[in-house]
Amino acid sequence: MAIRRILIANRGEIAARIIRTCRALHIETVLAVSEADRDSVPAALADRTVCIGPARASESYLNPAIIVQAALGTQADAVHPGYGFLSERPALAQLCEARGLVFIGPTAAQLEAVSDKVRARGEAQRAGIPVAAGATVAALDEAMAAAREIGTPLLVKAVGGGGGRGMKRVDRLEALPAAMELAAAEAQAGFGDPRVFLERFIPRARHVEVQVFGDGTGGVVHMGERDCSVQRRYQKLLEESPAPGLSEDCRRSLHEAAVRFCNRLSYRGAGTVEFLVDQQRDEFFFLEMNARIQVEHPVTEAVTGLDLIAEQIAIASGAGLSFAQSDIRFKGHAMECRVNAEDSANDFAPSPGLARTAIWPSGEGIRVDTHITSGSRVPPFYDSLLGKVIAHGPDRKTALQRLRAAIAAVRIVGVQTNLSFHSMLLADPEFQAGGVDTGYVERLLERRQNFAEVRRG
Amino acid sequence: MSLTAADVAEILRLVEGSSFDEFSLELDGLKLNFKRTADGLASSEPPAGAASPPTPIAPPIAAPTAAPLDAPAAVAAADPNVHSVHSPMLGTFYRAPKPGEPPYVAVGDVVEKDTIVGIIEVMKLMNTVRAEVGGTVAQILVADGAFVEYGEVLLRIVKPD
Numbered sequence: 004m005a006i007r008r009i010l011i012a013n014r015g016e017i018a019a020r021i022i023r024t025c026r027a028l029h030i031e032t033v034l035a036v037s038e039a040d041r042d043s044v045p046a047a048l049a050d051r052t053v054c055i056g057p058a059r060a061s062e063s064y065l066n067p068a069i070i071v072q073a074a075l076g077t078q079a080d081a082v083h084p085g086y087g088f089l090s091e092r093p094a095l096a097q098l099c100e101a102r103g104l105v106f107i108g109p110t111a112a113q114l115e116a117v118s119d120k121v122r123a124r125g126e127a128q129r130a131g132i133p134v135a136a137g138a139t140v141a142a143l144d145e146a147m148a149a150a151r152e153i154g155t156p157l158l159v160k161a162v163g164g165g166g167g168r169g170m171k172r173v174d175r176l177e178a179l180p181a182a183m184e185l186a187a188a189e190a191q192a193g194f195g196d197p198r199v200f201l202e203r204f205i206p207r208a209r210h211v212e213v214q215v216f217g218d219g220t221g222g223v224v225h226m227g228e229r230d231c232s233v234q235r236r237y238q239k240l241l242e243e244s245p246a247p248g249l250s251e252d253c254r255r256s257l258h259e260a261a262v263r264f265c266n267r268l269s270y271r272g273a274g275t276v277e278f279l280v281d282q283q284r285d286e287f288f289f290l291e292m293n294a295r296i297q298v299e300h301p302v303t304e305a306v307t308g309l310d311l312i313a314e315q316i317a318i319a320s321g322a323g324l325s326f327a328q329s330d331i332r333f334k335g336h337a338m339e340c341r342v343n344a345e346d347s348a349n350d351f352a353p354s355p356g357l358a359r360t361a362i363w364p365s366g367e368g369i370r371v372d373t374h375i376t377s378g379s380r381v382p383p384f385y386d387s388l389l390g391k392v393i394a395h396g397p398d399r400k401t402a403l404q405r406l407r408a409a410i411a412a413v414r415i416v417g418v419q420t421n422l423s424f425h426s427m428l429l430a431d432p433e434f435q436a437g438g439v440d441t442g443y444v445e446r447l448l449e450r451r452q453n454f455a456e457v458r459r460g
Numbered sequence: 461m462s463l464t465a466a467d468v469a470e471i472l473r474l475v476e477g478s479s480f481d482e483f484s485l486e487l488d489g490l491k492l493n494f495k496r497t498a499d500g501l502a503s504s505e506p507p508a509g510a511a512s513p514p515t516p517i518a519p520p521i522a523a524p525t526a527a528p529l530d531a532p533a534a535v536a537a538a539d540p541n542v543h544s545v546h547s548p549m550l551g552t553f554y555r556a557p558k559p560g561e562p563p564y565v566a567v568g569d570v571v572e573k574d575t576i577v578g579i580i581e582v583m584k585l586m587n588t589v590r591a592e593v594g595g596t597v598a599q600i601l602v603a604d605g606a607f608v609e610y611g612e613v614l615l616r617i618v619k620p621d
Binding site: 038053054055056057063068069071072073076077098 | 549550551552582583611612
């Protein structure tokens with residue numbers, strides 16, 4: 004069916020991003036806002052806003068019944084969930100299906116299959132994709148036996164978790180009981196599901212993910228990979244495509260594995276299959292699948308020239324995929340910095356408040372996705388993402404140079420940011436060489452700390 | 461086709477009661493443009509008076525409806541003796557427990573703090589709305605069966621002096 008009006012069940016930069024594509028497609032937008040977001044930039048950009056509840060997300064953005072009621076009450080024919088919030092909750096997809104609304108995403112059954120990490124691991128294994136040695140554990144004695152077999156270091160992970168939340172690293176077996184208890188408590192609080200499982204920890208691994216699109220009937224294409232190894236406490240800070248220094252053999256195998264995984268599910272819509280790449284052993288392992296649009300999707304848009312939001316909408320409306328794998332061409336290199344309201348000079352402490360001044364860069368190959376302008380409020384209730392600065396160039400060196408200049412040109416006054424971290428990162432020879440692992444940021448910050456202390460001493 | 465003065469007045473009333481700031485209409489040989497000025501936005505609540513507009517085949521974004529309910533003299537929202545009852549959630553507002561039954565309250569009724577003044581339906585779940593203060597119902601701003609947002613003013617109650 005043709006989609007004429009979309010209710011956007013999200014906020015921040017992704018809400019503004021979705022509105023931009025809807026406008027180009029002549030689709031009307033209704034933005035669901037909490038009380039804290041009535042005066043946001045996306046609220047001003049949308050054709051209409053509808054206030055869905057108080058600032059607290061559990062009573063607004065996280066309430067599926069309210070979202071569906073808002074869509075029905077404003078006569079929207081589709082719901083775009085963005086990322087985070089309800090985007091991967093089967094409950095919203097189910098309610099939409101039941102009430103005749105198009106959910107712009109996978110089916111509720113597909114969301115269920117991938118949101119349970121143990122089930123997703125099983126799906127990967129059945130698709131012939133390697134997973135890191137691991138075990139589902141219910142009781143502690145069972146866990147001890149399994150942990151001995153897997154060996155340390157290992158990770159205790161939440162079955163219902165994702166994106167690194169509810170995850171504990173165990174270096175010695177004696178530390179396992181305490182880590183399991185903590186992880187289970189966090190998992191219960193964070194996802195309402197205390198189940199945990201164990202997985203071998205792969206040191207010096209890189210985080211590489213593959214962007215996929217499925218038409219829902221078994222047709223699946225990939226749009227290349229993104230390297231997201233620049234992370235701090237499992238939170239991504241910079242992403243790039245293509246992943247530097249990967250062997251063509253490994254790159255191709257990752258793409259094929261991601262397509263195979265989605266093929267089995269007859270996956271519908273946009274998704275990302277995440278892998279850990281062990282460069283030393285030239286191996287890779289399935290990590291998890293994210294069944295939604297990702298924060299870092301502009302990196303893929305830059306190198307493919309595609310509009311991923313438009314493709315999501317086309318698939319949801321039943322138009323299927325408008326291209327075959329062979330139609331997708333990759334051009335140049337792209338890199339994205341996430342600019343957060345986090346004080347990188349003060350252990351990345353969140354810094355909500357009023358952004359009195361916000362000046363974003365422009366220039367050749369530069370794109371900025373943001374919801375912050377001079378005078379915008381950064382409410383303390385939600386994530387701290389202020390905007391994303393994306394640079395594209397014919398090669399990695401050019402993209403990096405452009406991004407460096409662009410980051411240096413950002414001016415944000417009123418809230419503290421992680422811009423100084425990005426400047427340091429982009430100037431670091433190890434990052435410039437390409438191919439850093441997920442432990443790199445921690446080492447970089449430590450190095451900086453020591454350097455500062457030496458100077459002070 | 462042409463428009464009579466009454467037609468124009470009716471259109472103006474509909475636009476005024478809507479959430480749109482601008483309106484333009486072109487018929488053969490006729491152009492009609494309205495623009496809301498800062499004065500027109502002085503009140504954040506839509507003025508009572510407009511009937512809900514008919515839904516065309518390709519419906520424009522629906523405006524919050526404000527029907528001419530039992531609304532005699534408008535009460536000043538700023539008056540400290542006037543209590544505005546806000547919708548506690550987004551949903552469908554019903555004035556009566558069931559269709560065809562008399563409404564919970566009408567203008568002029570005396571209410572207690574706990575008196576039920578309406579219900580908000582969210583996905584078949586009924587949530588009662590109470591008066592919150594004792595007093596007399598002075599104005600009901602939302603029509604039965606209308607879609608309301610979180611925080612929208614449903615009715616006003618004048619507290620006793």
